[in-house]
Amino acid sequence: MSALSHSSNAHNNSFFTIPTIKFTKLFINGHFVHSISGRTFETIDPRTEEVIGRVSEGDKEDIDVAVAAARHAFDQGPWPRMPASERAKIMMKWAELIDENIEEVAALDTIDAGKLYYFNKVAEIPSATDALRYYAGAADKIHGNVLKMNGDFHAYTLMEPIGVVGHIIPWNAPSLSFFIKVSPCLAAGCTMVLKPAEQTPLSALFYAHLAKLAGIPDGVLNVVPGFGPTAGAAISSHMDIDAVSFTGSVEIGREVMQAAARSNLKPVSLELGGKSPLIIFDDADIDKAVDLALIGIMSNKGEICVASSRVYVQEGIYDEFEKKLVEKAKTWAVGDPFDPKSLQGPQADKNQLKKILSYIEHGKREGATLLTGGNTVGNKGYYIEPTIFSNVKEDMLIAQEEIFGPVLALMKFKTMEEAIKSANNTKYGLAAGIVTKNLDTTNTMSRSIRAGIVWINCYFNVGSDVPFGGYKMSGFGRDLGLEALHKYLQVKSVVTPIHNSPWL
16 A cells, blocks of 8 residues: 555645535525524545535525526527527536646645545546536537427427536536536536535635636526535425435435425436346456456545446356456555545545544454455545455445445356346446446347446446436436436427418
C-alpha cells in the first residue's frame, strides 16, 4: 500500500494546491443567496477529516423560492420558447467553460468526496461534459409523429417539456450525476431545482456559476444544498414540481415515491443502487478477469452503484483466480487522492466508513473467510483497505446488501444454470458482468440476468447514448440515452377534422 500523505491544513497539499472555495451559497434565480434561515452546514475533507468550509443550508422555504423561480422561468421565461438550436448553443458554451475550469472543479470533487483527482480530470468530468454535449445535439431533434386515423380526422403528436423538475443527486459521483440529470432536462426545455448531496455541494455550486456565464437564463437552473429530510422532502412533495428524478438508496427512494404520490402525483424516476454480479467462466483469461474484478469493486473505493460486489468464479479456475486476485489486491495503492500513484482515496465521509467496517464485521461473524484487508489505513482520513471475502454464502449480509465500499464477496459455481440463479438471487437488478470466450454463453447469460446493463468481457463501460437504470429494486426510468430525454417530455395528441380531402 502506498503511504498516506496529509498536510495539517485541508487547503494545502503536498501534491496539489487546493483552490479557494468560491461558492457556498444557494443558487436561486441566477444569483447566489443566503438561506432564509441563515443556517449553514460544514462540508468535510475526507482526506483530513477537517472542515473545508460552511455551506448555506437550504430548507423548505428556500425550495419554495427556488421552485417559484423555476416555475416563472418555465411559464413565462425564454428557455422553453427559444429555438432548440439556441438552447444547444448555450449548453455547448457551458461545456466549454467547464473544460476551461476542469482542474478547479476536479479538485472540488476530490476534497469533497475523496475521489481521485486524476480520475475526475480525465474521466468523470469529461464524461459529464460529453453528456451535456450529447443532449445539446439532441435538443433540436425532438419530434412527434403524424398519425393515420380512421375516418375524416387528422392526428399528430407533440413532444412538450414536462415543466419544473426536481433533481436529487448522490455524493459518490457529484459531477457525472449532476449532468446526467440536468443535461436532458435542459435539452427538453424544462426548468429545474437540484439538491446536491450534503456531503458534496461544492462542484454543483461551481457548475451553477458557469451556467450563468454560459447564458442559461435566470430561474432555469436552481441549486439548493441541504439535507434529505428537509430540502429533499420539500422537492418530493412540492405541488408545483412536475417530475422528480432521484438517485440514492432504496429506503429514500420509497420516501420520494410516497411524497410524490401524496402530493400532485408527479412522475418519478429512481436509480437505487445494486448488488451487481461478475460471473467468470472457466474459459476466461484469468489475468484479465482478475483485473476486471478488482476494477469492478475497488474503483472509486467501491462507492459505485454498479460495483461488482459479488464475484462468481467457475470451479475449474477458482483456486488460481482467488490466488491472483488476493495478490493483486494487496498491491492496490490506497492513499491521498491527489497523489498520482494512488488507486483509491478515502471513503466519502465518516458514516460511510463506519458502515463499511460494520459489514466487514458481519462477514466475519457469519463465517466468511477474510482473505485480505478489512482494516482502516493511516491515522487520519476515512481510508480502508481493499477487502476480499471467500466462502461466502448466498444468505449472508455481505452477499445480499449493498455495502458501497471496497468489499468483495467471492463465490464459486459449477454450471451456467447455477450462475444464473445466483446472479438473480438479489432484490437489486442494476448491472452485471460476464467474462467468457463463448458466444453462446454470453447470449444465454445476457438474456437471463435481470439487470439494466450487462457488460461482456468489460466493466464500467458507459456512454452518453447508452441507457442506464435498473430492474427490480434498483429502480425504474433511465438516465443517459434518448430514453432519459423522453422522461422530461410529455406526449400530447392533437386531432382535427379534415374535409373534402382526396384521400384519408
